Amino acid sequence: MVIGVDIRDLKLAKTGQKTTLEELCKQFRLMEGPTYQFHFFDTSLPIYTGRNKFMLMLEHIRQQLWKQIMLPYKAWSKQCDIVYCNDYFAPYFHFGYKTVQVFHDAFFYEYPQYCNPIWLQLFKRIAVPAARRSAFIITPTEYAKQRVHHFTKIPLEKIVAIHQAPKTIEPGTAAKNESIKIAWLPTNQNIPYLLHVGVFEKRKNIPTLLQAFKQLKESGYPHQLVLVGKGNGKMNSDDTQNILATIEALGLTNQVVMPGYIPDEQLGLVYEHASLYVFPSINEGFGIPILEAFQHNLPVLVANNTCLPEVGGDAVVPFNPYEATDMVKKISLVLNDPALQASMKEKGRARLQAFNWEKTATQLLAVFEQAIRK
Secondary structure, eight states: OEEEEEOGGGGTOOHHHHHHHHHHHHHHHHHOSSSOEEEEEOOSSOOOOSOOHHHHHHHHHHHHHIIIIIHHHHHHHTTOSEEEESSSOOOSSOSSOEEEEEOOOOHHHHOGGGSOHHHHHHIIIIIHHHHHHSSEEEESSHHHHHHHHHHHOOOGGGEEEOOOOOOOOOTTHHHHHTTOOOTTOGGGGTOOEEEEESOOBGGGOHHHHHHHHHHHHHTTOOOEEEEEOOOOOOTTTBOHHHHHHHHHHTTOTTTEEEEESOOHHHHHHHHHHOSEEEEOOSOOSOOHHHHHHHHTTOOEEEESSTTHHHHHGGGEEEEOTTOHHHHHHHHHHHHTOHHHHHHHHHHHHHHHTTOOHHHHHHHHHHHHHHHHHO
16 A cells, blocks of 8 residues: 655644644564555645734645645655545645545634635635545544534544554653753742643633632732743734733733743653643643653543543543632642542553554544545
């Protein structure tokens, strides 16, 4: 079987979508041999990521030229049986190959006000029709599968839920971490902290987390809050200004640490030294930080909605993401109960065993084989 993998998105994607493509490419390279041959298709052209409206419109056009002309040509020239696209869009026309594409979520239907209008129209007029022609659609959770089916009406039997996994920790990372010193970590001043990792998008619900954190401080807890990440630079969904305004309005300027994105080896240390991880998002397609927190032996609290309970299972403590008081109640419950923390850590380690990239890649290859048989 000859499989073409579109990796152009690695120049653009961030957080979970980038992690997924990077980790799958690693697994595919390990699996290459007599049974599977892979071709990783990329463009040599740079991708514009600024905020100029004209340039963004031009970039959307260039993306579709890649998807609908260059990628099909490359796949045809390499005699691919399957073309795999990790970023919602796949070629509409098939020249001797079948397509499998990923819908990480249904945000574009659920929150159209957060989307670039041009991108949204391209999604509805190109990505969804192409998905209907694809052999299969991949989603990261059963929740996302049901939502994609609900909005697109693509038959459920054509949508396959395959779980993702945390970012791979390279051998020797722990040893290297011992020599790394992160000056801004609150623990350097013997201050405990709560942790959130993710892009500053509106759906991440960070202002409500800040309101809960303010109540926690007023109750006498010494903790600080570390928000790893930054805005996505998109006019419709970036929540950075609202987050900064909320911090100032609540008088939390000296209590909230915002380091931006940080390297993986540092991120591991940030997880390891936190008291617990809080995930207040009101909508997720998967939620890789849950597994990253399990990976670093950290108690995890999540919003009781969308896919987060599916991913966390019995290892997480859920809360109402729309009620800061409930969030405070559950955070206090965990902070005040060492036995509960130990139980959550043990369950997190057990839960983590169900998620690994080799398993994900193997399941995906099985989908490719089924596509060929169809």
